[in-house]
Amino acid sequence: MLRKPDTGSRGCHARRRRHHHAQPRVDLSDHGCRHLIRPATDRARICGRCRAQGPCWGAWRTPTPLGCVNLCPPCSGVTFQRCTGHLRGVLYESARTRSTRADDCLCRLCSESRAAFWDHCHDHGLVRGPLCGNCNTREGMSTPQSFLQNKEGAALPLPEYRGLLERRTLPARYYAALPRMHVEATERHIIRSRRCKHEPWIEHVELAHGAYRFEPSCWWHQATWGLDPRPGSQRFRSSRKPVEGLSDAEGRSS
Numbered sequence: 001m002l003r004k005p006d007t008g009s010r011g012c013h014a015r016r017r018r019h020h021h022a023q024p025r026v027d028l029s030d031h032g033c034r035h036l037i038r039p040a041t042d043r044a045r046i047c048g049r050c051r052a053q054g055p056c057w058g059a060w061r062t063p064t065p066l067g068c069v070n071l072c073p074p075c076s077g078v079t080f081q082r083c084t085g086h087l088r089g090v091l092y093e094s095a096r097t098r099s100t101r102a103d104d105c106l107c108r109l110c111s112e113s114r115a116a117f118w119d120h121c122h123d124h125g126l127v128r129g130p131l132c133g134n135c136n137t138r139e140g141m142s143t144p145q146s147f148l149q150n151k152e153g154a155a156l157p158l159p160e161y162r163g164l165l166e167r168r169t170l171p172a173r174y175y176a177a178l179p180r181m182h183v184e185a186t187e188r189h190i191i192r193s194r195r196c197k198h199e200p201w202i203e204h205v206e207l208a209h210g211a212y213r214f215e216p217s218c219w220w221h222q223a224t225w226g227l228d229p230r231p232g233s234q235r236f237r238s239s240r241k242p243v244e245g246l247s248d249a250e251g252r253s254s
Helices: 008-021 073-079 134-140 146-148 161-169 177-186 232-253
Strands: 061-064 067-070 117-120 127-131 201-206 212-218
Touching: 067 177, 127 134, 177 201, 177 212
Parallel strands: none
Antiparallel strands: 061 067, 117 127, 201 212
């Protein structure tokens, strides 16, 4: 016995689909409603004061007691002032720091957004300056390349601590990184009587007597070679040259 296929439900859905597609589409742009169809990314990067359009990555986000707002650098400069260095040489854990609000100043690194945190030197516990949320995260995760090659943030760890400038040395976390950058730029292995043109990958090991042993390796030719340990005195000498220019610039500005 053959059964008649049940097409009632399918036909109902088909009618609904036809009815749905038959609905006329309204073009909001033809009715003066273009502001309703503007992407959310465009609305999120407009200054709340002068209505200027900013970068799409949200660099204008500024924290306030009522939440985050969008302020362009000129409007932020009018609202918040640059840090005057009144906390130079003050401990981060001191009562003076806790009683001073960082969000009254502009970020010391980008000079565009309102600051949210007091950045401090982890080696000595001294205040370095006010930072916004974006710059505080970037500074905490910064690499030696960004410290030495990024013009905006090159001198950030130094101005609030005179000891680093007087000794002309960098913070401790760069002691192994600077020689590593030098090895990456200068060391190459020989392949078929020619000098390899590819930058090697460097692995370093800190030895017990304060020296570092570097082991370059070339991924292109599957080659690995060792270098003599670099003593601690050499790592200090390698960090003097980048600091000399920063120290001179800080001396001229003070």
